[in-house]
Amino acid sequence: MTEPLLEIKDLHVSVEGTEILHGVNLTVNAGEVHAIMGTNGSGKSTLTKVIAGHPDYEVTKGDVLYNGKSILEDEPEDRACAGIFLAFQYPVEVPGVSNMYFLRSALNAQRKSRGEAELSGAEFLDLVKEKAKLVDIDQGLLNRSVNEGFSGGEKKRNEIFQLAVLAPTLAILDETDSGLDIDALKTVASGVNSMRDPERAFLLVTHYQRLLNYIEPDRVHVLLDGRIAKSGGKELALQLEDKGYAWIEEEAATA
Amino acid sequence: MTTRTQNRFAHTYTLLRKALPDEPGWLSELRDEAFENFKALGLPTVKHEEWRWTNLKRIADTDFVPAELAEVSEAQLAKYLIEDADEIRLVFVNGHFADKLSKLPTIPDGLVIEPISRVLGSDEGLQVKLGRFAEPTQPFTALNTALFTDGAYIRAGNSLTIQTPIHVLYVSTDSDAPAVSSPRTLVLAGESSELRVIESFVGHGNSPRLVNSVTEIVAKGNAAVRHVKLLRESDGTSHLGWTELNVERDANVSSHSINLDAGLARNDVHAVLAAEGANCSLNGLVLGRDRQHFDNHIVVDHVRPHGTSSQLYRAVVDDKSRSVFAGKVIVRQGAHGTDAQQQNNNLLLSNDAKVDTKPQLEIYTDDVKCSHGATSGQLNPEAIFFLRCRGLDETHARNLLTYAFANNVIEHIKIDPVRLALEKLLTERFAGLLGGSP
Numbered sequence: 298m299t300e301p302l303l304e305i306k307d308l309h310v311s312v313e314g315t316e317i318l319h320g321v322n323l324t325v326n327a328g329e330v331h332a333i334m335g336t337n338g339s340g341k342s343t344l345t346k347v348i349a350g351h352p353d354y355e356v357t358k359g360d361v362l363y364n365g366k367s368i369l370e371d372e373p374e375d376r377a378c379a380g381i382f383l384a385f386q387y388p389v390e391v392p393g394v395s396n397m398y399f400l401r402s403a404l405n406a407q408r409k410s411r412g413e414a415e416l417s418g419a420e421f422l423d424l425v426k427e428k429a430k431l432v433d434i435d436q437g438l439l440n441r442s443v444n445e446g447f448s449g450g451e452k453k454r455n456e457i458f459q460l461a462v463l464a465p466t467l468a469i470l471d472e473t474d475s476g477l478d479i480d481a482l483k484t485v486a487s488g489v490n491s492m493r494d495p496e497r498a499f500l501l502v503t504h505y506q507r508l509l510n511y512i513e514p515d516r517v518h519v520l521l522d523g524r525i526a527k528s529g530g531k532e533l534a535l536q537l538e539d540k541g542y543a544w545i546e547e548e549a550a551t552a
Numbered sequence: 553m554t555t556r557t558q559n560r561f562a563h564t565y566t567l568l569r570k571a572l573p574d575e576p577g578w579l580s581e582l583r584d585e586a587f588e589n590f591k592a593l594g595l596p597t598v599k600h601e602e603w604r605w606t607n608l609k610r611i612a613d614t615d616f617v618p619a620e621l622a623e624v625s626e627a628q629l630a631k632y633l634i635e636d637a638d639e640i641r642l643v644f645v646n647g648h649f650a651d652k653l654s655k656l657p658t659i660p661d662g663l664v665i666e667p668i669s670r671v672l673g674s675d676e677g678l679q680v681k682l683g684r685f686a687e688p689t690q691p692f693t694a695l696n697t698a699l700f701t702d703g704a705y706i707r708a709g710n711s712l713t714i715q716t717p718i719h720v721l722y723v724s725t726d727s728d729a730p731a732v733s734s735p736r737t738l739v740l741a742g743e744s745s746e747l748r749v750i751e752s753f754v755g756h757g758n759s760p761r762l763v764n765s766v767t768e769i770v771a772k773g774n775a776a777v778r779h780v781k782l783l784r785e786s787d788g789t790s791h792l793g794w795t796e797l798n799v800e801r802d803a804n805v806s807s808h809s810i811n812l813d814a815g816l817a818r819n820d821v822h823a824v825l826a827a828e829g830a831n832c833s834l835n836g837l838v839l840g841r842d843r844q845h846f847d848n849h850i851v852v853d854h855v856r857p858h859g860t861s862s863q864l865y866r867a868v869v870d871d872k873s874r875s876v877f878a879g880k881v882i883v884r885q886g887a888h889g890t891d892a893q894q895q896n897n898n899l900l901l902s903n904d905a906k907v908d909t910k911p912q913l914e915i916y917t918d919d920v921k922c923s924h925g926a927t928s929g930q931l932n933p934e935a936i937f938f939l940r941c942r943g944l945d946e947t948h949a950r951n952l953l954t955y956a957f958a959n960n961v962i963e964h965i966k967i968d969p970v971r972l973a974l975e976k977l978l979t980e981r982f983a984g985l986l987g988g989s990p
Contacts, residue, residue, distance in 0.1 A: 349941050352933075373940035374949075382941075389938040393956025393963075402952070403942035410943070442956075459942065 300365045302327045302498045309358035310347050317343045319523040328495040333502045335520035341502045345471040349383040350376050378410035380466030384456040384473045391443035399443050428461040432488040450481040457488040469500045474508040486511030506538040568618045586688035586697035593691040605876040605908045606847040619646035619731035632754045637717040637969035645723045647701040647733035662709030669702045685768045686796035693794050696734045696766040703736030708745040717748040726757030737767040741775040748778045748967050755786030765793040771803035779807040785814035794820045801827035809836040811846045818847040825859035836865040837961040840873025847876035858889040866961050867898045869905035880912040894924035951982035
């Protein structure tokens with residue numbers, strides 16, 4: 298049997314001394330799409346940030362294995378270069394740095410770390426044109442400063458565009474669907490669907506079941522108070538849509 | 553101490569007057585008057601409100617001799633030239649005109665580009681205008697008027713459009729004793745004319761010196777002047793520079809103060825929007841390191857209605873460097889319809905760097921639109937994390953964000969070769985960036 302792509306074991310995480318995750322266990326294999334759902338404050342964003350290596354999040358117990366190796370000591374850029382991508386819930390504006398420059402720097406940094414040749418300006422431009430079509434992003438946005446003055450939907454599209462260009466092995470989407478209208482949501486979904494690949498896995502963190510109408514997950518997990526309270530197939534998402542989270546809370550309380 | 557300092561400059565003044573015996577009478581009178589003013593005003597100390605953050609002790613404690621012309625080779629000059637902005641250049645070394653290093657191609661009728669020393673006796677415009685805008689009522693404009701040896705005189709006739717940038721370089725070099733040079737620039741842009749002027753103050757060698765410059769720019773009705781002052785002085789240099797802008801009806805003047813290097817630098821920009829519909833855009837960048845000290849003091853004076861002014865000053869301070877910003881916008885009675893904006897942003901890269909900022913508005917009329925704001929802080933940690941999440945290492949991420957912060961000022965420069973040269977320079981300074989412009 299092949300190794301899981303991502304293996305999270307009994308993960309406890311604190312921020313400024315307060316424990317947010319109280320022992321998360323999760324296994325994601327290459328080729329799979331997992332959805333993590335949960336109410337506000339359940340620890341969803343914390344989980345994504347800790348996988349990406351945010352310096353403010355302290356792992357007090359447990360481990361995160363990627364391709365069988367612990368990544369907890371790795372810098373965020375090392376994780377990115379190893380193929381982990383986090384689409385931000387609130388994409389950061391970087392005034393004065395054009396999307397194109399930023400993305401070429403990022404891609405070349407990643408290629409360099411893998412011992413691949415850096416892309417020339419022309420090669421990069423070809424790649425960008427191809428991927429921009431895929432996520433239906435306005436070419437005009439590409440030459441503007443990263444996310445500066447972008448609408449909410451444009452920011453999210455831009456995250457998916459970066460995902461498409463950087464082509465990671467593990468893509469984590471932190472509420473990328475939140476606040477999107479149906480057109481933008483479909484674009485995000487089709488971007489993700491077109492990138493589904495036996496070698497690649499997705500971890501979709503979402504607050505709303507609607508995204509899963511467009512991206513069909515292999516597994517659905519419910520994060521509750523810093524733990525995975527329930528896991529199931531895609532039908533679990535539909536149950537949540539119907540019944541909300543209360544019944545899981547009750548189940549968890551009586552378990 | 554103050555008296556002793558003035559006596560020191562009195563000696564300097566005597567020496568200088570002896571060296572310039574053939575000046576026209578009007579200039580001698582102007583100098584005498586200016587020097588009397590300087591003696592009466594004295595050197596400012598930190599007890600003066602406008603000087604509380606900039607201590608001039610190193611000037612007060614030093615004897616300065618008049619700087620003398622020295623040999624500078626083309627090769628030494630080369631690194632201060634700007635690609636594609638080298639067609640017209642006036643070079644002064646230690647305040648004296650360097651004929652061989654300058655380039656004055658055939659220029660169109662109506663345009664005058666000369667060292668002041670060459671036209672003192674012949675150009676009436678010069679006599680009428682020199683010192684009439686930057687009046688010698690401030691200690692250092694007074695001292696400059698008393699001590700200046702030479703400088704650039706640029707005059708464009710009415711409706712003359714000169715798109716070729718004119719580069720004026722003031723080079724100072726090492727000397728045995730601390731020396732003072734007093735560069736002087738006068739730019740007169742006639743009605744509906746257009747001029748682009750770059751002033752570079754560059755320091756060669758590191759001996760202690762004082763560069764005390766005055767630049768006067770007059771834009772007549774509907775004229776457009778784009779001005780950039782580049783400071784690349786040595787760490788041994790104290791640079792005091794006064795830029796006086798007089799903006800007439802419907803005229804547009806932009807002036808950028810780009811502070812790349814100097815031991816101590818104080819730039820005063822005094823812009824008078826003297827007639828209806830006058831516009832100015834004043835921007836500045838400070839890149840401080842080691843123990844460098846930069847002080848930018850700006851006054852924009854809206855005298856008449858419907859003028860617009862904008863200020864964007866940014867400082868990046870590292871190590872133990874320090875940046876001071878004081879910007880004042882005055883809107884006089886009757887200057888209705890004024891639109892004035894002022895912004896000062898500071899980025900501190902080290903715990904030992906220091907920033908002082910004082911934005912001020914003085915409004916004496918209704919119906920105006922004025923805004924100002926100041927920020928000081930460090931790089932946004934979330935932006936650093938975001939860039940690292942995409943694969944850039946921490947140094948690269950920090951440099952990229954610092955570059956972007958500084959470049960925000962540079963990108964307002966409308967003299968293309970200067971903007972490109974500065975972008976390149978920033979890229980080199982914040983190493984690790986890709987080629988090309990972020």
